[in-house]
Amino acid sequence: MNEITDLKQLDPKESYTYADYLKWKFKESVELIKGKIMEMPPAPTRFHQRISMKLTSEFLNVFDNHQCQLYAAPFDVRFPDKDGKIKTVVQPDLCVICDQNKLDERGCLGAPDLVVEILSPGNIKKEMKDKYELYQDKYIGIQPVAEGEIVTSVVFPMLSFSTERLYDL
Template sequence: MKYITDINELDLNGTYTYADYLTWRFEQSVELIKGKIFKMSPAPSRKHQKISFNLSGIFYNQLKGKSCRAFAAPFDVRLLDKKKSLKANTEIYTVVQPDICVICDKSKLDERGCIGAPDLIIEILSPGNSKKEMRTKYALYEESGVKEYWVLYPSEHVLQQYILNENEKYELKNNFAEDEVFNSHIFADLQIDLSEIFEEEEL
């Protein structure tokens, strides 16, 4: 197997599969969306990392002893095209790394990450996240059947909660501000105080 050690060796307008992705050994972090390369933002800010850590702690405590598992980035999620994709690496064209995801079907997990749609995906926005990137991921997660999707805005201390309806389309269930408490839609007993997520630490 030939490894690619420099992203400049790739045609950024080309189409690639998960099999190609496994040969990449360059420093630039990328995601693969429908065969196209999306460069990820540089290392997340301290605030971004703090929010991710707080959420991970909440999910660790909430899911302890249960069948569902939470994972934080970097963690590869291979999403399947419902019409085309098989599970062969050469037939998978999408590999993303959500900030946090929750998977309840253990058959979707292997040593390389998750294959198939997680039950819940959480993305924490960074200054480097473009509107195009977020629109692309919104459509991708909806199409892939991710049941619940949260988007967090660290600067505004706001969380948007999207729910997949019976027509397999996302609906914005609510916008929550930093001092509110809310429940997950698919995990009815999961209640989160946003002040715990967005807490600021003194330097």
């Protein structure tokens, strides 16, 4: 494969691997889901970033000085398929990993213990269809969150907070 410096050089109908992904030299951010390229928005909105920061603060209250570690995007989470090939690489907004053996210099290999995806107008289809299906395959429960709810993690009951002020800018 020639050096890939522009996303347009790739065929969206082709199937790609993490090895391919690591060689790409273009500026766009992408994820791979089952070998298919999923282009990410150029930069998250201000609203998205505020929510991310507020969630990070809530999560750090629980996971700072804890055996489990919190990571924020951009952070590669790779899912190997049955034959060991990695054709799925995503960058959740936040993720918590307790098994230190899953961590390496490139990110996480295997399912994190907890994943958070923040929905924005530009990413709803990808997040709700493609990633939802991926996460549904890897996790016991998926819990959409609405404004004004009290959220308590099933996996980490000590992680509980109100979403009431989460959406305040």
